[in-house]
Amino acid sequence: MKVLVAVKRVVDYNVKVRVRSDGSGIELASVKMSMNPFDEIAVEEAVRLKEKGAATEIIAVSCGDAKCQETLRTAMAIGADRGILVETTEELQPLAVAKLLKALVDKEQPALVILGKQAIDDDANQTGQMLAALADLPQATFASKVEVAGDKVNVTREVDGGLETISLSLPAVITTDLRLNEPRYVTLPNIMKAKKKQLDTFKPEDLGVDVKPRLKTLKVSEPPKRGAGIKVPDVATLVDKLKNEAKVI
Numbered sequence: 001m002k003v004l005v006a007v008k009r010v011v012d013y014n015v016k017v018r019v020r021s022d023g024s025g026i027e028l029a030s031v032k033m034s035m036n037p038f039d040e041i042a043v044e045e046a047v048r049l050k051e052k053g054a055a056t057e058i059i060a061v062s063c064g065d066a067k068c069q070e071t072l073r074t075a076m077a078i079g080a081d082r083g084i085l086v087e088t089t090e091e092l093q094p095l096a097v098a099k100l101l102k103a104l105v106d107k108e109q110p111a112l113v114i115l116g117k118q119a120i121d122d123d124a125n126q127t128g129q130m131l132a133a134l135a136d137l138p139q140a141t142f143a144s145k146v147e148v149a150g151d152k153v154n155v156t157r158e159v160d161g162g163l164e165t166i167s168l169s170l171p172a173v174i175t176t177d178l179r180l181n182e183p184r185y186v187t188l189p190n191i192m193k194a195k196k197k198q199l200d201t202f203k204p205e206d207l208g209v210d211v212k213p214r215l216k217t218l219k220v221s222e223p224p225k226r227g228a229g230i231k232v233p234d235v236a237t238l239v240d241k242l243k244n245e246a247k248v249i
């Protein structure tokens, strides 16, 4: 069983993002970039499926500029067998990525495609769902447990009221939630091994995909600054302030 895993290069989750002074987007110059945390969970899950004997080959895919090769090497150090870079310097919106992944699904015919539930940069939470629709595949989003059983995969999902377990026929699309697993640390020997693994590069045109943005960002702005807190002497003052100043009760 082949597993395709989508890995996005995003601003590292520890970085405090700053908005560009012209409001056109986020400052990316000399900012630390890493693999989207939900995608690390996706790669880890694919590797666990391989270790259990359920998967035979793991292919990591990243779409973006040449630096996404680093993200693919990290995926290969975690345990992916090979990587595919879809190289472009165009801004890629979720629909464009879903179309690129659909073209690769047609080419590679994986039994399972695992994506993160969302990329922590644009928080779109759209790509997996769009891919499932375009490829006409069943989908299980926000997975917290994945079990392959023959030609089916049982996925437990985190929903409002608790946990829901659904059974999908393979091939299928899964998106990962935080509690699915805890990704392993990448070891130096595995980083060295990953350097020798196969990495193919395509352009969107090679896959017949038009990645032109369909949405226009009008403005990006910082959230309003929070004022400093104050100490109140007693409960009566607190209630008075909540009623008459904050007007929340």
Ligand code: AMP
Pocket: 006, 007, 008, 009, 036, 038, 039, 042, 061, 062, 063, 064, 092, 094, 097, 114, 115, 116, 117, 118, 119, 120, 122, 123, 124, 125, 126, 127, 128
């Ligand atoms: P989003 O819909 O942008 O929140 O992203 C959801 C998931 O789609 C991510 O966690 C990735 O698994 C995948 N994805 C989005 N953009 C890319 C990209 N440029 N390259 C590879 N995978 C991507």
